[in-house]
Amino acid sequence: MAQALKTIEEQSKIKCCCVTCGTANDELSHHYKEGVIKIIHCKQCQNPVDPYIELDDLLVFIDFVLLKLRAHRHVLFNIDKIKYNHIIKLSCAFILANAYVKWFHLKNDQFQSIINHDHHIFFALEYGFYLKLIESFLEYTIRFGFILFIAILQCGQKWTKEKSILLFRALVLSSIGQLFVLPLLIWSPDQRDYYAVLICFIFTILCHAQALNASQLLSPLISFISSTIAIVLSKLFILFFSTNYFLNNV
Ligand SMILES: [Zn+2]
Structure with missing residues (x-):
């Protein structure tokens, strides 16, 4: 004993x-x-x-x-100074940044109708931001939830709470590519730079895959495939969700 x-x-x-x-x-x-x-x-x-x-x-x-x-x-x-509460704060920052990018483009799309005074939610643009915040939260939840599901499937009975925390830490830290989209709003505020967004999109997939590989929770191949599917799935879900619900209400 x-x-x-x-x-x-x-x-x-x-x-x-x-x-x-x-x-x-x-x-x-x-x-x-x-x-x-x-x-x-x-x-x-x-x-x-x-x-x-x-x-x-x-x-x-x-x-x-x-x-x-x-x-x-x-x-x-190996970095002790990154505590669990820092990871929570960082995840909130990523959700807010993602929501801001979505809201910025929504505002640009509605700019002409605002100028023509035929936009019935002109005084409620912040309302659009809160909707985008929910969208952003759902996007991250689907992405992380799918990868967690794959990891639990692979580990089975050996899955522990510590592994969940490690997975969450790996996914949040490797979402840093989200912040690279913000400077694009300064450089090209009037139009969407699709090539740069695509590069950030691919970088996020690769960064997630590398972080999952480093965490030793998933094999390199499964890390890459699950990251790709998770991100594409979350984007498609949000596209469907915003088209069918949010934009019709706004
Ligand atoms: Zn060694």
Whole structure:
């Protein structure tokens, strides 16, 4: 019994991941007296467990955006300062940003009717924003829900609450491509830049796939396929939903 408890305790202490091979390690660095710090090497591949701890956050961000698997493992497992409440706040920011982009285009589409004073919801444009907020929330819920469904199907009985949290963390952090659409509103406010939106769309698919691969919850192929289907499915659902309900009411 004591041995079993000790094993569980040891396993719970393993929280660092080798960014090279993905093996769990006890720590990233060891602090000795008089300020001496030793970088720990992986017990599996003998490389430094996480060379990113010596680099600036900006360099980590660039590697993350370049979809390097090592950077995704570092962000997902080895950064203690990204707490669970930060992930929740970040997900809210992405939903708000997505809603704002949708609302901005809706406002542009209705601009001429506003000028002609024949637009009956001119004073209720904020109402349109709240509708787009619901749309955006549904879009993320469908996307994340589908990938969660696939992950649970693959893991079966081995699925745990910790894996759900890890999956949510991976998906939220890899939704960073959503923010890249915002500068497009400044550069081309009067028309939709479909090529740039398509690039952001493809980047989000690849970023989700890489994050899921780094989390080791899904295989690389299933990560890519499930990310693609989830995003296309959520976009189609929102297109159908807004066409049949929201825009008719607005
Ligand atoms: Zn390793």
